[in-house]
Amino acid sequence: xxEFRGVTKxxxxxxxxxxxxxxxxxxxxxxxxxxxxxxxxxxxxxxxNRMVDPTSGQVLVDGTDVATVDPVRLRRSIGYVMQNGxxxxxxxxxDNVATVPLLRGVAKSAAxxxxxxxxxxxxxxxxxxxxxxxxxxxxxxxxxxVARALAADPNILLMDEPFGAVDPIVRLELQTELRRLQSALxxxxxxVTHDIDEAFALADQMVIxxxxxxxxxxxxxxxxxxxxxxxxxxSFIGADRGQxxxxxxxxxxxxxxxxxxxxxxxxxxxxxxDHASIGDGASPDVKAS
Amino acid sequence: MNWLISNFxxxxxxxxxxxxxxxxxxxxxxxxxxxxxxxxVTGRTARAxxxxxxxxxxxxxxxxLFVILPAIIGTxxxxxxxxxxxxxxxxxxxxxRAAADAFTSVPVDVKQASLAMGYSRxxxxxxxxxxxxxxxxxxxxxxxxVSTIALVSVGVLIGSQNLGYLFTNGKQRNILEEVATGIxxxxxxxxxxxxxxxxxxxxxxxxxxxxxxxxxxADSVRxxxxxxxxx
Numbered sequence: 143x144x145e146f147r148g149v150t151k152x153x154x155x156x157x158x159x160x161x162x163x164x165x166x167x168x169x170x171x172x173x174x175x176x177x178x179x180x181x182x183x184x185x186x187x188x189x190x191n192r193m194v195d196p197t198s199g200q201v202l203v204d205g206t207d208v209a210t211v212d213p214v215r216l217r218r219s220i221g222y223v224m225q226n227g228x229x230x231x232x233x234x235x236x237d238n239v240a241t242v243p244l245l246r247g248v249a250k251s252a253a254x255x256x257x258x259x260x261x262x263x264x265x266x267x268x269x270x271x272x273x274x275x276x277x278x279x280x281x282x283x284x285x286x287x288v289a290r291a292l293a294a295d296p297n298i299l300l301m302d303e304p305f306g307a308v309d310p311i312v313r314l315e316l317q318t319e320l321r322r323l324q325s326a327l328x329x330x331x332x333x334v335t336h337d338i339d340e341a342f343a344l345a346d347q348m349v350i351x352x353x354x355x356x357x358x359x360x361x362x363x364x365x366x367x368x369x370x371x372x373x374x375x376x377s378f379i380g381a382d383r384g385q386x387x388x389x390x391x392x393x394x395x396x397x398x399x400x401x402x403x404x405x406x407x408x409x410x411x412x413x414x415x416d417h418a419s420i421g422d423g424a425s426p427d428v429k430a431s
Numbered sequence: 432m433n434w435l436i437s438n439f440x441x442x443x444x445x446x447x448x449x450x451x452x453x454x455x456x457x458x459x460x461x462x463x464x465x466x467x468x469x470x471x472v473t474g475r476t477a478r479a480x481x482x483x484x485x486x487x488x489x490x491x492x493x494x495x496l497f498v499i500l501p502a503i504i505g506t507x508x509x510x511x512x513x514x515x516x517x518x519x520x521x522x523x524x525x526x527x528r529a530a531a532d533a534f535t536s537v538p539v540d541v542k543q544a545s546l547a548m549g550y551s552r553x554x555x556x557x558x559x560x561x562x563x564x565x566x567x568x569x570x571x572x573x574x575x576x577v578s579t580i581a582l583v584s585v586g587v588l589i590g591s592q593n594l595g596y597l598f599t600n601g602k603q604r605n606i607l608e609e610v611a612t613g614i615x616x617x618x619x620x621x622x623x624x625x626x627x628x629x630x631x632x633x634x635x636x637x638x639x640x641x642x643x644x645x646x647x648x649a650d651s652v653r654x655x656x657x658x659x660x661x662x
Contacts, residue, residue, distance in 0.1 A: 188547075191547060193543075193546060193547060214549050214550075214551050215549070216549075217546070217547060217548065217549035218548070218549030222544075222547035222548065224540065224543065224544055224547065225540070226540055228540050228541060228543065228544030228547070229541075229544070230541060230544070230545065230559060230563075231538075231541065231563065231638060232562045232563055232565075232636070232638040232639075233638075241548050242548055242549060245548065245549055245550065245554070274638045290548075300547075
């Protein structure tokens with residue numbers, strides 16, 4: 143479990159990056175910190191592995207205040223994935239993945255063997271092991287970044303806009319992959335993004351932040367959709383523009399399927415279970431995507 | 432070729448000495464400049480102070496420096512050490528700026544990533560910053576190498592035995608072949624040194640091949656003739 147207790151970060155010039163934040167992150171869930179730039183989401187994330195220390199308040203991991211833990215040791219016990227992969231350009235893929243085990247003093251051969259397994263885990267060909275990062279595509283580098291973060295088998299995975307620099311198709315693929323990995327590996331994932339759709343796609347719990355590091359709302363995606371805490375949240379998730387309001391269209395006579403459309407009448411999807419029909423009052427489970 | 436054939440031993444002796452006198456300043460330049468440059472990139476003030484003061488060293492004219500050094504460091508007037516120390520100073524002057532550029536060229540996100548992975552500061556320097564600064568450091572070393580080999584010749588004016596002797600002696604006795612031999616031999620040394628550095632780069636920086644940014648690296652290395660680096 144990760145807990146932020148009254149966390150504030152103020153820079154020497156007086157600007158508040160984070161203002162009195164309380165968050166509880168349950169183990170083995172995906173929590174998404176979402177907000178536009180300047181909302182302090184990355185700063186919050188980096189407080190967990192002490193790349194940033196709060197000016198006041200506490201960050202606890204499994205009940206231990208991280209301020210009492212040596213930062214280098216702490217970081218080696220927490221996986222970290224960043225935008226563009228952040229791979230070391232001068233190390234081969236296999237060595238990049240083995241970075242943390244090697245830092246922890248694991249024997250080179252064992253670390254390399256584990257690296258190769260992890261390439262399988264994240265769906266990469268072992269043939270890439272001896273290449274350098276720049277020889278890989280953006281999506282592949284991102285997968286290597288995830289493999290590297292998993293190498294020391296951490297309980298916690300911090301992800302800082304990890305899929306921000308890849309194209310939309312690869313991004314969707316990586317999001318699906320992350321959910322698969324999370325359910326298979328049972329990690330506590332804290333994920334930072336400015337993309338609200340990505341947040342809805344991944345989150346068990348969403349933390350919506352506004353400029354100045356203020357928490358606007360915490361809740362499950364369904365709660366946030368159903369009850370935006372205020373106008374800011376409503377606007378941020380697109381509810382005020384009708385983007386999240388979906389309607390069912392009358393059954394298409396040719397295929398017999400029911401199409402879901404958004405407020406502008408554009409198709410957003412199909413109803414999976416079409417026993418439910420319009421007019422009988424049953425509201426089928428429509429998920430915004 | 433008559434002059435060369437009959438003076439072959441002299442030329443070989445001078446060449447060996449020329450190499451000996453060049454190698455030490457090149458290495459000292461590297462060893463002294465790298466830590467200074469690393470400190471220089473930690474902050475604006477550090478950078479302004481270190482880069483400006485080392486660049487100023489380069490503006491000291493060589494002859495007066497050769498003459499003054501014995502008085503400062505207590506060596507004999509005709510000792511080769513004066514020359515080696517003077518050339519080391521120039522090597523540092525060139526290399527500090529090049530090395531500062533080299534450390535600045537290390538991508539910020541890679542440094543952040545290494546911090547997040549749990550590299551200690553020391554490990555981060557040795558295993559991430561230093562190797563990644565390699566290509567630009569190498570470009571700087573190539574400039575230092577050529578510059579040092581050329582400057583060694585001036586040492587002949589304070590009695591050092593090197594290929595510069597062939598220039599002064601050949602000029603005094605009006606033997607064109609002797610002067611030409613000196614020039615060709617210096618060029619050869621410079622070429623061989625450059626080749627060694629390039630091969631070292633290939634060996635130590637295998638990840639950097641076909642990087643397509645060679646010109647950018649070369650651009651960032653220049654002689655510190657302009658001193659205004661306070662900004």
